[in-house]
Amino acid sequence: MKWDLKIINGNVVDHGQVKRADIFVKDGKVGAVTDGKLEEDAVTVLDAAGKYVMPGLIDTHVHSRDPGPTYKEDFAHSTRAAAAGGITSVFEMPNTTPPVNNAENFELQKQNLQQKAYVDFGLWGICLGPLNLDQIGALNEKGVIGFKFFWGYAVHKETYQLMYNYKPGMENVIPPFNDGDVYEMMEEVSKTGKLFAVHAENNDLIQKLTTRVENEGGRTYEDLIAGRPNLAELLTVNSGIEMAKATGVRFHVLHVSSAEAVESVRKAQADGYPVTVETCPHYLFLSKEDYQEIGPKMKVYPPVKYEKDQHAIWEAMVDGTISHVCSDHAPHTEEEKDGDLWSIPAGMCGVESMAPLMLNAVNEDRISISDFVRLMAEEPARLFGIYPQKGSLQVGTDADITIVDMDQEMVIKREELHSKSKVTAFDGFAVKGVPTETIVRGKIIMQDGKITGEQGSGELVKPEAEEGQVQL
Structure with missing residues (x-):
């Protein structure tokens, strides 16, 4: 048999182990992983001597704003x-125009993204309280990767x-949903077995404190934090945990930023409650001082926020409290980000710089290379029900x-950067450790930094296989 691709002489990282091995690929699947030699030829041979070969990395939190x-x-x-x-693989967030709030819009978004994707992708569904409570089941059947709720947002x-x-x-605005609405959403999502993931900031507290700070003339970054303190995140996380206990939903905290929220999740x-949490590079590598x-x-x-929060997040990431790292890629233009701190939008590019930043942390001995794979590939795949099809190098995946x-x-x-908008807080950061090849389904x-894939080659990822099963 002639293989489509073989990767030789690499240090293969999988299942918490590192070993010298060769990987053989046929028809988009892993055909063999061996530390011995297979004599068969391959159409393409990659020599990975001195490099690390690992399951493809997954970014579970991306805002491409399309449409x-x-x-x-x-x-x-x-996706470039x-x-x-x-x-x-990237998981696209659902707050698009229109949002992924029903089965019809899921199909429209699937068709829209499929023709543009360079990598594989999953689709989040959005929870809009009474506005689409009756669509949760249909979205689940369509294959959403999970359900997102922007807690406290109008x-x-x-x-x-x-x-x-x-x-x-x-005018023309639906106020933030109340706790009764949140409880009903959790009840409905619990029936699907998928994640109920929340942006966790208490809107009532933020509105009150932000107004106070603005009225007092606050214009500094310290004032921004004072208007959106750790308490705002903690209150929402605690409410979510208690409701999750009552409803049985798999409660997931997005982009955790505070020591207090991390500790609440740890407890x-x-x-024994099904509560998980993610974080992002900006909370790991930046603090107020920057x-x-x-x-x-x-x-x-x-x-x-503060260095104490940064340290707590690192500790939680290393000890396994935090399941994975994602980018929260949310670009804005240079013009939009150049203005008054209160009025400019929140968000920046992240999907391209995330892995180099985390690999640099490996070189600094803050995490191991196996930790890197766990946080960036294996655990995201497990959490979202796509393991071992994604996130592993098992034969047949x-x-x-x-x-x-x-x-x-x-x-x-x-x-x-390959993003359309180039705003990033990490401009000028020096890193050691760089992805040199990205391979999707073989x-x-x-x-070597050059895009060789084709637009439209990415495929939709659905959480259809139970853990331990491989769909061929």
């Missing part, structure tokens, strides 16, 4: 950026878009593979 304000970003650009950053009556700067009394996990140098580019919600050179150095440069889509 929607695509002048900021679109799915072709975001993903490929450049060693990512083989919604535009016509477009269902989130109102980030909501004030009571605004719930110790008590704002003076970086400026408004690092504004995100929840805000990057998708040949999604990322190859990294731990000795290669580079400087992250905004102008070299096809090399990035090699």
